[in-house]
Amino acid sequence: MTKVTPVILCGGGGTRLWPLSTPRTPKQFLPLTGPVSMVAETLARVTDDGLFNPAMAIGSFRHKDQLQDELPDVKLVLEPMGRNSAPAIAAAALLAEPDDILLILPADHHIKDVAAFHRAIRNAQPAASEGQIVTFGINPDFPATGYGYIEALPADSAAKPVARFVEKPDVETARTYIETGRFYWNAGIFMFTGQVMRDALASHAPDILESVQAALTEDGQLDRAAFARCRSESIDYAVMEAANNIAVLPVSMGWSDVGDFRAVHALHAEATHDPKVLRGAVVAPGSERVFIQSSGPKVAVHGLDAIAVIATRDAVLVSSLDGAAGIKHAVSAIQTLGQTLLRADQRKTLGDWLWNTVMPGWATRAVDPASGGFVEGLDLSGEAAPGLNRRGRVAPRQLFSFARAKQLGWNPDGLADQVIEAAITFLNGPARASQGGWAHGFDAQGKVSDPRRDLYDHAFIALAGAELAALGDPRGEALAEEAFTVIDDLFADDIYGGWVDHETGGGGKLSNPHMHLLEASLRHYEVMGDPASAARIQTIATLFERFMFAPETGAVLERFGPDWTRVRDDRIEPGHCYEWIYLLNETDRLVGRDCGSWLRRIYAFAESEGIRDGLALNVLGNGDVGYRLWPQLERLRTYITLGSPQAPVKAMIDEITARYLKKGPAHGWVDRLDADFEPAVDHVPASMVYHLMTGIAPFVAAPQS
Numbered sequence: 001m002t003k004v005t006p007v008i009l010c011g012g013g014g015t016r017l018w019p020l021s022t023p024r025t026p027k028q029f030l031p032l033t034g035p036v037s038m039v040a041e042t043l044a045r046v047t048d049d050g051l052f053n054p055a056m057a058i059g060s061f062r063h064k065d066q067l068q069d070e071l072p073d074v075k076l077v078l079e080p081m082g083r084n085s086a087p088a089i090a091a092a093a094l095l096a097e098p099d100d101i102l103l104i105l106p107a108d109h110h111i112k113d114v115a116a117f118h119r120a121i122r123n124a125q126p127a128a129s130e131g132q133i134v135t136f137g138i139n140p141d142f143p144a145t146g147y148g149y150i151e152a153l154p155a156d157s158a159a160k161p162v163a164r165f166v167e168k169p170d171v172e173t174a175r176t177y178i179e180t181g182r183f184y185w186n187a188g189i190f191m192f193t194g195q196v197m198r199d200a201l202a203s204h205a206p207d208i209l210e211s212v213q214a215a216l217t218e219d220g221q222l223d224r225a226a227f228a229r230c231r232s233e234s235i236d237y238a239v240m241e242a243a244n245n246i247a248v249l250p251v252s253m254g255w256s257d258v259g260d261f262r263a264v265h266a267l268h269a270e271a272t273h274d275p276k277v278l279r280g281a282v283v284a285p286g287s288e289r290v291f292i293q294s295s296g297p298k299v300a301v302h303g304l305d306a307i308a309v310i311a312t313r314d315a316v317l318v319s320s321l322d323g324a325a326g327i328k329h330a331v332s333a334i335q336t337l338g339q340t341l342l343r344a345d346q347r348k349t350l351g352d353w354l355w356n357t358v359m360p361g362w363a364t365r366a367v368d369p370a371s372g373g374f375v376e377g378l379d380l381s382g383e384a385a386p387g388l389n390r391r392g393r394v395a396p397r398q399l400f401s402f403a404r405a406k407q408l409g410w411n412p413d414g415l416a417d418q419v420i421e422a423a424i425t426f427l428n429g430p431a432r433a434s435q436g437g438w439a440h441g442f443d444a445q446g447k448v449s450d451p452r453r454d455l456y457d458h459a460f461i462a463l464a465g466a467e468l469a470a471l472g473d474p475r476g477e478a479l480a481e482e483a484f485t486v487i488d489d490l491f492a493d494d495i496y497g498g499w500v501d502h503e504t505g506g507g508g509k510l511s512n513p514h515m516h517l518l519e520a521s522l523r524h525y526e527v528m529g530d531p532a533s534a535a536r537i538q539t540i541a542t543l544f545e546r547f548m549f550a551p552e553t554g555a556v557l558e559r560f561g562p563d564w565t566r567v568r569d570d571r572i573e574p575g576h577c578y579e580w581i582y583l584l585n586e587t588d589r590l591v592g593r594d595c596g597s598w599l600r601r602i603y604a605f606a607e608s609e610g611i612r613d614g615l616a617l618n619v620l621g622n623g624d625v626g627y628r629l630w631p632q633l634e635r636l637r638t639y640i641t642l643g644s645p646q647a648p649v650k651a652m653i654d655e656i657t658a659r660y661l662k663k664g665p666a667h668g669w670v671d672r673l674d675a676d677f678e679p680a681v682d683h684v685p686a687s688m689v690y691h692l693m694t695g696i697a698p699f700v701a702a703p704q705s
Contacts, residue, residue, distance in 0.1 A: 002129065003053045004121060004191070005100050006046035007092040008074075010039055010059030010067060010107040011082055016260045016324070018331045019315035020293070023526075024592050028107040029066050032258055033267050039107040040070050045114050046105070051121065056095070057107070058088045062529030080224035081528045086238035087230050089190075090201050090212040095220055096194035101128050104190040104235075110267060112254025120251040124191045127159035127247050133200060134159050134191040135240065137184025137248040138255045143174030146259060146325050148186040148236070150248045151177075159247035165240060184250055187257070190235070196245070205238040207231065224530075225481070228474040261308040261324040265291035282309075291321065314589075338640035338699040341649045350653070351700035353661055354692060355410055359402075361667025362689055363415035366398050367422040371446025372430060374398055374423070377683040382666030385683040389449060390442040392457040395431055397690040399423035399464035404693045407470055410702040420468065424475055427461065437486040440504055452503040455491045456513040458483050463520035470527045480524050484532070487517065496563045498543050508567070509560040511548040514540055515579060522586050537591050544580070549598055554605030556580050570621030574610025575631030577602050578638045585641055603638065614655060615673075626680060627673040629660045630688060633695025640699060 014027025021027040028039045036044075039057075046052045054075070059067050061078040068076070077091055089104060096102055103121065111117050124134040137150045148168055152160040165186065169177065177183035192200075201209040211230035215222045240246055256263050268277040268291070278284060279293040286303040294311040301309055308324055310317045315334075319327050339347060365384055368375050374395040376388035398419060406416040433439045433451050440457060441450030462483035468476025491499040493509075499517065500509050518540040525533035547564040550557050556577050559567040581602050584595035610616055616631035618624050636656070639647035659677065660670045668684035 002099075002101055002125065004051060004103045004125065005053040005096065006043075006055040006103045006105055007089075008039065008042055008046075008055060008057040008071075008105050008107050009085060009088055010057050010063070011079070011085070011088065012106070012108060014108060015331055016327055017258075017264070018327065019312045019317055020310055024590065025066075026063075026108075027258070029063070029070065032264055033110045037070050038110070038258065039067075042105055042107050042109070043071055043074065045111060045117060046103070048118065051118060052103075053100075056092060058091060059107075060529050061531055062525070062534065064531060075220070077220060077222065079222055080227050080530070083227065083230050083232045085188075085235040086201070086205060086208050086233040087212050087227070089197065089235050090205075090209050091216065091222065093192075093194045093197035093201070094209075094213055094216060098193065098195035098198075100194045101125060102192060102194060102197070104188075106188050106257070108258060109187070109189075110254075110256045110258050112256075113252075116251065116253035120249055120253065121191070123158040124249045127157070127249070128191040128193060128196075131196055132159060132192070132245050132247040133196060133240070133243060134247050134249050135162070136187045136189040136191075137250050138187050139250055139252045140174075140178050140183065140185050143171050143178055144185060145169060145171050145174055147257070149174075149177050149183045150186050151182050152184065152248045152250070154182075157247075159249045162246040162248050165236060184248060185255075186236075187255055190240075197239075200239045200243050200245075204242040205233065208233060208238060224528075225474070225478060228469070228477045228528075232472070259325065260327070261291055261310065261319065262321045265289075265308065265321055280311075289321065336698075336701075337643060339701065341640055341643075341647075342653060342699060343650055346650065346653050346657075347700050349657060350661075350696055351702075354696055354700060355702050358667055358669075358689075358692065359405055359410060360412070360415060362398075362686070363402065363419055365667065366419055366686060366689075368446055372422060372426055373442055373446030374426065375686055377685045378665065378668050379683050380665045380681075382668060387444050388683065389444060390446065391687070392431065392438055392440045392442070392450075392454060393460050394686050395423050395426050396457070396460040396464040397687050399427070400460065400467045401689040401693045403464065403467040403471060403476070404697065405702065407467070408697055408702040412703075420473075423464070424468075424479075427464075427479065437490060453486070453490055454504040454513075455487065455499050455501045456510075456516060458487050458491070459513055459516040459520050462487065463516065463523055466520060466524040466527050470523075477528060480520070480528075483520075484524070484536075493562070497539075498547075498564070500562060507562050509562065509564060511544075511556060511558050511560075512576060514543065514548065515576065515583060518544075518583050518587070522583065522590055526590055534591055537587055538593065541584070541587055541593055541595065544584075545598065549602070551601075553609075554601035555609075556602060572610075572620040573618070573631070574606045574616045574620065575618070575628070575634045577606040577610060578616070578631065578634035581606075581638045582634070582641055603642070606635070613677075614652075615659075615677075618672075625675045627677070629656070629669055629671055630691040630695075632656050632660070633691045637695045637698075 010028055014021035017027050029037050031037055046055055056075045057071050058077045061080050064078055127134050149166045151163040153163050215226035217223055265277055269275045275289040277291045282292045282294050282299040284290055284292055284301040287301050288305045291308045292301055296311045296313040299311050306321045308319045308321050366374055375384040376390045377385045379385040402416045402419040431438050433453055437453040439448045440452045440454045443449040462480045465476045465480030493500045498509055521533040521536040524530055548557055555572045558571050581599045584599045587593050588595045615627045616635045618626045618628050636652055639649050663670050670679045671681045674680040
């Protein structure tokens with residue numbers, strides 16, 4: 001009999017196993033059911049040389065190192081970004097020979113009875129060889145509501161024709177399914193020949209097949225730009241629910257998708273014959289049927305039953321075991337934890353101001369209809385300010401802002417789309433510098449007036465591209481990639497490290513553009529999983545620790561010589577200190593670099609030295625005792641991000657609203673207060689919309705368009 005080629009799908013986030021499973025280390029790389037990771041356990045089940053060919057694995061580029069460690073001798077196909085299971089399976093089918101029998105396996109499932117699993121594979125082979133797409137259906141032993149079901153038609157064959165696939169049912173419907181004897185759990189395990197799957201995709205999802213085929217390189221990898229154009233879809237929707245050659249093979253093999261902490265508890269309790277499962281530095285006197293694990297603080301639980309307690313260095317989850325499948329709501333809620341730190345009236349006031357006044361006003365005024373460029377600001381009547389020269393950073397900051405607004409759900413009558421399209425058109429045309437990259441400045445009519453290239457501007461172009469890519473727009477990825485390429489080609493300092501403004505900065509180094517390059521790299525890595533961005537994040541963090549941070553004070557320094565020697569001035573910007581705190585926290589979250597010591601010391605400095613009369617100063621050390629709005633918003637974001645119960649969040653919002661927002665012109669705000677807390681502005685700068693989207697928007701829900 002023809003051998004089977006296992007294809008291990010290593011995507012998936014395992015959000016129901018938070019905080020153990022995270023984007024950095026998702027479920028498949030954790031030893032949840034034994035001493036090895038789940039992906040290693042999956043590989044171990046398919047190493048019988050008499051039944052299997054060498055395995056293939058398809059996973060994320062961001063997990064390349066983990067995959068190579070866990071699967072050292074397996075052919076890896078690395079996805080530049082997640083596109084769900086259909087494109088991954090399309091890649092496997094295209095890389096296989098037409099007659100190869102492929103076995104699709106999720107990397108994060110548990111199978112207790114491996115012998116039964118192998119028997120099922122042998123039983124499925126004839127149907128797969130004859131042109132069927134065989135899905136493995138698990139004989140249900142309780143009315144599960146967390147799985148999809150497959151209904152089979154009566155047949156004498158081992159693999160039975162499929163009548164239909166059904167979504168996850170409620171418990172009563174699940175009981176009805178089980179009573180009929182015709183329904184099976186959908187395990188997400190499939191078998192077919194390479195040609196059969198190619199034909200199925202060509203019939204039911206030809207765009208996916210064509211996109212993946214275009215993305216595959218000669219060495220069997222996936223080109224980033226081409227793969228970004230592939231739509232995201234599951235194989236269930238793309239093929240399984242549409243094709244007429246689907247069969248289900250019923251099987252009992254001790255299968256679990258290990259989808260929540262109840263399932264993890266059940267596996268360990270069965271293995272140890274003890275319902276009290278304790279892992280790590282935990283105790284639970286007087287408790288029964290519990291799953292308690294800590295890789296962070298010591299945990300003591302007393303007198304509670306049927307609960308899960310999971311503690312890591314960063315977070316703690318407490319859930320009932322029976323309700324563990326529903327923790328997605330809690331995980332989603334904690335992502336918007338900042339909203340709970342605001343009073344209901346503050347959320348409403350800020351939300352109405354931002355989403356119903358500011359954003360619609362800027363959406364219709366940000367773009368200069370005569371030139372297609374972006375206005376520098378609004379005058380105090382709320383209209384485009386005439387006569388102002390325009391900075392190169394404004395267009396990408398507006399692109400970021402309106403892409404972020406759309407990401408958050410705001411796009412009434414396509415207003416966000418209009419600004420996005422105008423920004424793309426401008427950045428791909430009039431904004432370009434003749435010698436490559438993008439120009440630094442424009443006159444009031446939108447013509448290039450300063451063709452020099454600036455690192456700060458290019459960092460924001462990369463950030464805007466990454467944010468657009470988060471919407472699934474391939475133009476965003478292309479823009480970000482081009483910007484990063486220009487940054488490395490034009491600004492990188494191969495001698496002393498970091499990046500330097502040769503054209504606009506006189507050869508010295510500044511921490512501010514490095515900070516925004518870090519911001520762009522973090523967002524790009526979060527959205528695309530690009531390993532080059534991960535490496536850049538680590539490089540900038542190292543430069544920050546070595547040069548930009550002043551350990552003697554806890555301040556963030558601003559200016560340096562070409563070789564990173566400190567420039568002898570006293571300029572410190574509290575707003576930048578707060579921005580660095582947020583970005584260092586993101587660095588820890590996304591790439592696992594421990595930045596806690598630095599951000600705590602910066603926070604202590606900024607709070608003790610950077611605040612006067614309750615507001616963050618613009619600058620320390622050069623006599624500027626004014627108070628711009630953006631440092632207040634960065635301070636607010638820091639408070640909410642760190643979740644400090646002592647932080648005066650509610651009082652700060654009241655202060656910001658009273659001093660900056662209520663006194664502002666139409667569609668705007670007071671951008672700056674003088675030393676006497678009086679407005680000191682003649683226009684509202686367009687570049688500030690970016691700070692509204694980072695400092696306010698995440699904490700006030702956008703009305704869904």
